[in-house]
Amino acid sequence: xxxxxxxxxxxxxxxxxxxxxxxxxxxxxxxxxxxxxxxxxxxxxxxxxxxxxxxxxxxxxxxxxxxxxxxxxxxxxxxxxxxxxxxxxxxxxxxxxxxxxxxxxxxxxxxxxxxxxxxxxxxxxxxxxxxxxxxxxxxxxxxxxxxxxxxxxxxxxxxxxxxxxxxxxxxxxxxxxxxxxxxxxxxxxxxxxxxxxxxxxxxxxxxxxxxxxxxxxxxxxxxxxxxxxxxxxxxxxxxxxxxxxxxxxxxxxxxxxxxxxxxxxxxxxxxxxxxxxxxxxxxxxxxxxxxxxxxxxxxxxxxxxxxxxxxxxxxxxxxxxxxxxxxxxxxxxxxxxxxxxxxxxxxxxxxxxxxxxxxxxxxxxxxxxxxxxxxxxxxxxxxxxxxxxxxxxxxxxxxxx
Amino acid sequence: xxxxxxxxxxxxxxxxxxxxxxxxxxxxxxxxxxxxxxxxxxxxxxxxxxxxxxxxxxxxxxxxxxxxxxxxxxxxxxxxxxxxxxxxxxxxxxxxxxxxxxxxxxxxxxxxxxxxxxxxxxxxxxxxxxxxxxxxxxxxxxxxxxxxxxxxxxxxxxxxxxxxxxxxxxxxxxxxxxxxxxxxxxxxxxxxxxxxxxxxxxxxxxxxxxxxxxxxxxxxxxxxxxxxxxxxxxxxxxxxxxxxxxxxxxxxxxxxxxxxxxxxxxxxxxxxxxxxxxxxxxxxxxxxxxxxxxxxxxxxxxxxxxxxxxxxxxxxxxxxxxxxxxxxxxxxxxxxxxxxxxxxxxxxxxxxxxxxxxxxxxxxxxxxxxxxxxxxxxxxxxxxxxxxxxxxxxxxxxxxx
Numbered sequence: 001x002x003x004x005x006x007x008x009x010x011x012x013x014x015x016x017x018x019x020x021x022x023x024x025x026x027x028x029x030x031x032x033x034x035x036x037x038x039x040x041x042x043x044x045x046x047x048x049x050x051x052x053x054x055x056x057x058x059x060x061x062x063x064x065x066x067x068x069x070x071x072x073x074x075x076x077x078x079x080x081x082x083x084x085x086x087x088x089x090x091x092x093x094x095x096x097x098x099x100x101x102x103x104x105x106x107x108x109x110x111x112x113x114x115x116x117x118x119x120x121x122x123x124x125x126x127x128x129x130x131x132x133x134x135x136x137x138x139x140x141x142x143x144x145x146x147x148x149x150x151x152x153x154x155x156x157x158x159x160x161x162x163x164x165x166x167x168x169x170x171x172x173x174x175x176x177x178x179x180x181x182x183x184x185x186x187x188x189x190x191x192x193x194x195x196x197x198x199x200x201x202x203x204x205x206x207x208x209x210x211x212x213x214x215x216x217x218x219x220x221x222x223x224x225x226x227x228x229x230x231x232x233x234x235x236x237x238x239x240x241x242x243x244x245x246x247x248x249x250x251x252x253x254x255x256x257x258x259x260x261x262x263x264x265x266x267x268x269x270x271x272x273x274x275x276x277x278x279x280x281x282x283x284x285x286x287x288x289x290x291x292x293x294x295x296x297x298x299x300x301x302x303x304x305x306x307x308x309x310x311x312x313x314x315x316x317x318x319x320x321x322x323x324x325x326x327x328x329x330x331x332x333x334x335x336x337x338x339x340x341x342x343x344x345x346x347x348x349x350x351x352x353x354x355x356x357x358x359x360x361x362x363x364x365x366x367x368x369x370x371x372x373x374x375x376x377x378x379x380x381x382x383x384x385x386x387x388x389x390x391x392x393x394x395x396x397x398x399x400x401x
Numbered sequence: 402x403x404x405x406x407x408x409x410x411x412x413x414x415x416x417x418x419x420x421x422x423x424x425x426x427x428x429x430x431x432x433x434x435x436x437x438x439x440x441x442x443x444x445x446x447x448x449x450x451x452x453x454x455x456x457x458x459x460x461x462x463x464x465x466x467x468x469x470x471x472x473x474x475x476x477x478x479x480x481x482x483x484x485x486x487x488x489x490x491x492x493x494x495x496x497x498x499x500x501x502x503x504x505x506x507x508x509x510x511x512x513x514x515x516x517x518x519x520x521x522x523x524x525x526x527x528x529x530x531x532x533x534x535x536x537x538x539x540x541x542x543x544x545x546x547x548x549x550x551x552x553x554x555x556x557x558x559x560x561x562x563x564x565x566x567x568x569x570x571x572x573x574x575x576x577x578x579x580x581x582x583x584x585x586x587x588x589x590x591x592x593x594x595x596x597x598x599x600x601x602x603x604x605x606x607x608x609x610x611x612x613x614x615x616x617x618x619x620x621x622x623x624x625x626x627x628x629x630x631x632x633x634x635x636x637x638x639x640x641x642x643x644x645x646x647x648x649x650x651x652x653x654x655x656x657x658x659x660x661x662x663x664x665x666x667x668x669x670x671x672x673x674x675x676x677x678x679x680x681x682x683x684x685x686x687x688x689x690x691x692x693x694x695x696x697x698x699x700x701x702x703x704x705x706x707x708x709x710x711x712x713x714x715x716x717x718x719x720x721x722x723x724x725x726x727x728x729x730x731x732x733x734x735x736x737x738x739x740x741x742x743x744x745x746x747x748x749x750x751x752x753x754x755x756x757x758x759x760x761x762x763x764x765x766x767x768x769x770x771x772x773x774x775x776x777x778x779x780x781x782x783x784x785x786x787x788x789x790x791x792x793x794x795x796x797x798x799x800x801x802x
Contacts, residue, residue, distance in 0.1 A: 001621035002592040003647060004560055006511045006533070012653045039461035047464070051452035060440035063448070063633035095496050095637070095659040102658045106532050110407045127657040131507050132407070159405055191403040220402035232464035234664035236496070246404060252413045256528040257503045258496040262663055263635035 008131045020344055023337060030374035032361040033342040035169060035317060038292075041285045042232045043272065050271035054264065062264045068255040069093065070239070071266035077273055078225070078239050084215035090241050092250055095261045097199055097226040097238030101128035103253045104195055104222060107246065108159045109134045116154055116161040118146070120349035120358070122169045122197065125162055134159070136351040145179040148186050160193040160222075166201040166209045167316025170349045170360040174314050177210040184216040192220075199226040199238075202282050204315035205290040219243045222250075227269055229317075230282050235265045289317065289364050292371065296363040299375035305383055319361040320346070323382065329359040332378075332385055339377040409532045421745055424738060431775035433762040434743040436570060436718060439693075442686045443633045444673065451672035459668065467664035469656040470494065471640070475671040479626070479640050482679070485616035491642050493651055496662045498600055498627040498639030502529035504654045505596055505623060508647065509560045510535045517555055517562040519547070521750035521759070523570045523598065526563055535560070537752040546580035549587050561594040561623075567602040567610045568717025571750045571761040575715050578611040585617040593621075600627040600639075603683050605716035606691040620644045628670055630718075631683050636666045690718065690765050693772065697764040700776035706784055720762045721747070724783065730760040733779075733786055740778040 020033060054062050069075065070093025078093075079086040094100045101124065109115060109132035117125065119138040129136060137154050139161065140147040151161065163183075165175040175183070187194050196213045214221035218241075226238040242250050254260075293312075296319055300310055307324030321343075323329055329345035336342060346358025366374060421434060455463050470476065471494025479494075480487040495501045502525065510516060510533035518526065520539040530537060538555050540562065541548040552562065564584075566576040576584070588595050597614045615622035619642075627639040643651050655661075694713075697720055701711055708725030722744075724730055730746035737743060747759025767775060 001589075001594050001618075001644075003594050003644070004509070004514075005647075005650060006507065006509055006514070008511075009508050009650045009654075012650065012657070014649070014653055034466070036466050039465055042461060042464040044456050044460035044464070047460075048453060048456045051456070052449060055445050055449045055452070059445035059448075060443060061635075063443040063445070063635040064440050065435070065437050065629075065634045095662075098657075099659045106407065107410050108405070108407055110409075113405075113407070124657070124660070127653075131654065131657060188402075193402050193404050217402075228466075232665075233466045234462075234464035236659060236661070236663040243402075243404070246406075248415070249406060249410045249413060252415060252528075253410075253532065256413070256499075256525070256532060257658065258500045258637060259525070260637070261496075262637040262666055264633075265663060265666065 008133055011130055011133060012127075020333070020342070020348070023333070026337070026340075029337070029340050029342055030366055030370045030377070031342045032363070032366060032374060033344050034365060035362060036365045037229055037233060037317070038288060038364045041288060043277075043281055046272045046277065047232070047268060050268045054267045054271055058267060062267045064263065066260050066263035068251055068260045070261060071263060071270060074266050074270040077270060081278070082241065083211060084218060086241055090244065090247060092240045092242065092247065092254060093261050093266055094238045094240055094254065095258055096228060096233070096236045097197065097224045097240070098124055098128065099254075099257065100224040100238055100240040101125050101197075103240070103250050103257065104160075105129045105132040105134075106253045107249045114154070114158040116151070116158050117351050118163055118168070119351075119353070120170055120346060121162065121351060122164060123349050125197065126351060138351045138353065145175055146183055148182060151183075151186060152190065155190045155192045158192055160195045161187065162195045162197065163213065164197045165213060166198055167203060167313055167318070169200070169316070170318055170344070170346065171320040172311060172313030172316050172318040173320070174209055180210050180213055180216070184213055188217055188220060194221040195224070196221050197224045199224070199229050200316040202230050203286060203289055203317065205286060205293065206314065209315065214241065222246065230278055230285065231269060231272065235269060237261060237265055237269055286315075289315075292363045292368065293319070295368040295371045296361065296375065299372050303376045303379035305379060308382065317362050317364045319363055321359045321361060322355070323357040323359070324386070325357075327382070327386060328356045330356060332359070332381055335381040335384055336378050339381050341374040341377040341381075343378065409534055412531055412534060413528075421734070421743070421749070424734070427738070427741070430738065430741050430743055431767055431771045431778070432743045433764070433767060433775060434745045435766060436763060437766045438630055438634060438718070439689060439765045442689060444678075444682055447673050447678065448633070448669060451669045455665065455668045455672055463665045463668045465664065467661050469652055469661045471662060472664060472667035472671060475667050478671060478674055483642065484612060485619060487642055491645065491648060493641045493643065493648065493655060494662050494667055495639045495641055495655065496659055497629060497634070497637040498598065498625045498641070499525055499529060500655075500658065501625040501639055501641040502526050502598075504641070504651050504658065505561075506530045506533040506535075507654045508650045515555070515559040517552065517559050518752050519564055519569070520752075520754070521571055521747060522563065522752060523565060524750050526598065527752060539752045539754065546576055547584055549583060552584070552587060553591065556591045556593045559593055561596045562588065563596045563598065564614065565598045566614060567599055568604060568714055568719070570601070570717070571719055571745070571747065572721040573712060573714030573717050573719040574721070575610055581611050581614055581617070585614055589618055589621060595622040596625070597622050598625045600625070600630050601717040603631050604687060604690055604718065606687060606694065607715065610716065615642065623647065631679055631686065632670060632673065636670060638662060638666055638670055687716075690716075693764045693769065694720070696769040696772045697762065697776065700773050704777045704780035706780060709783065718763050718765045720764055722760045722762060723756070724758040724760070725787070726758075728783070728787060729757045731757060733760070733782055736782040736785055737779050740782050742775040742778040742782075744779065
């Protein structure tokens, strides 16, 4: 048979993370690799009660085909919970926020269109954009955050700038109020649309992050949100908020993609969320993840050899680590897996010019005990990769004795 | 803001059916327009029990991120229920079979690629293919079914032929064993891949339809199936079976599109389906839909003026009607809506050269009483559209007295 694949299919590659996760599939391995929320946070009994109620009171409608826009009460809840004036008519319920990226790619990217992303950025966004064959460019960061000069230099003709301002995947970093104000002003001056992805924004530890970019210029931004991190990912529900000029085309793309997101799931989530459930539930996730972050920071400080650097994320799920000069996280991985611990090498998250010294650690899925064991194992792997360094550390210890 | 839309966005149009359904949204209207399964057939209590069991026994896994391929036990059930040798590794669970069409379009269609469809065909497929900018050509039918000469004439360079052999949407027609054998042989001779869509195949009334095209040449076909018509559409679950040469790229496209279909829904469906539930349940749907078809056929025979033609579908959900010469179903619609009944004009389902005399009636959503009232109302609208014809009919009646 003459199966001729589309040209775009050649440009699509297996998810590096997916391939890595295959390598790490061995019994008893401690994984810091996945971006999985802690299943302890899933409100199972609330979901169970919601399923029963939805099926009992509204089963036929919940199981029938439904509007592509999404379940109206859920769209209203989304609009009401966002910190700027949102018309529920601008809310589109999506099959996870991943689908929002797919719809944006279809509507805004032509072959060769310039698309700007952060350095590094969410791998799933690169995967969602790639089939529409854009020319993806990374905007550099500097010590103050985003390098606005680099943004300006690359903005000409760009279809949009894709950005995760809160507890970013993969780096865990957060854009300050000052950076947001400056980016928003610069984007407006350049006429550069922003696609703002905010799956982690609710997972702050000490104080909420600054206002979203979209709140500062709703007509210039598409905003993506998710229920995966505050309720559960297995329901595959997210949402987008789009300017009225874009909404109709996004809706058509949504309809062609899967008709609508599961009506049953949408009613379940609306049922769970009513009466302010998230206001009681999300603080318990924040507290858990903060204690997990602290456990990982403590273990890193205790275990890591000199020269290894990491950040202190103010929320979210990820710690970003940088190995000493001359080391490579891709080479480190098999040595870590030998020691029963897994992570994702950072190069997977770069659209271009990867920093191969970086790696991403999730601190939310493993237990504190596993964090202690796993971080020690990574430290041992780093030392094994760099015996000279280990030797010099031992020498130093001997001298210190 | 300089929102520049992709060229493909211009080619995307609102669903005609969607726009039509808006016109028909008036209280108390009898709708034969939608393609909605009868909600009476949804096994609500089984779903409720399955939700409870899945959340109780396996809640954390059911609510977590999961493999893009789908839930392994469900993939095994799908492979086992199909009437040819299918390796579960070839089964990809999709967010409704609509998503299967989206993935196929991404993987197999370049701008300008030739794609062949039936005359008429499923509108949702046209919508799913259009964003990838194919050149869609209709293959003609003749009295014996598909016109294989026309297929051959148009097959050169075509990426695939999209076909619904069973109780087709919109026409309700079914391809005979002879037609399938001939099409399969012709496609193989031409090296023409087939995309076989089979959402309605289980809904047969008197005898099962002939073997799928895919069963005759698994390497030359992608097969799409759905749980929407045998369980419920609101869970948005379908599946595809792909040759091993295509599966990896379809999987990558799936992952980029929404990571995976809802893991909770997949476990729910697997839980409901185990122990052969479909073998007990689907016959009740068949019996209901057959009685509804019979009611509509009886009403049509009783009410329709001379010159109106319709078929006798052997399964599925739709009756296909053709108005007399000189009449137009698009003009008929507002007159029907005035009389509180709705349908879909057939021209919406043609990729090219629409037959504007045709219309689609669903016989499964309305009650028998509504069918009687609604068919009479359409007949009255036809007569009102064609007063001369009505007059001549009255004259004839007078003469007959």
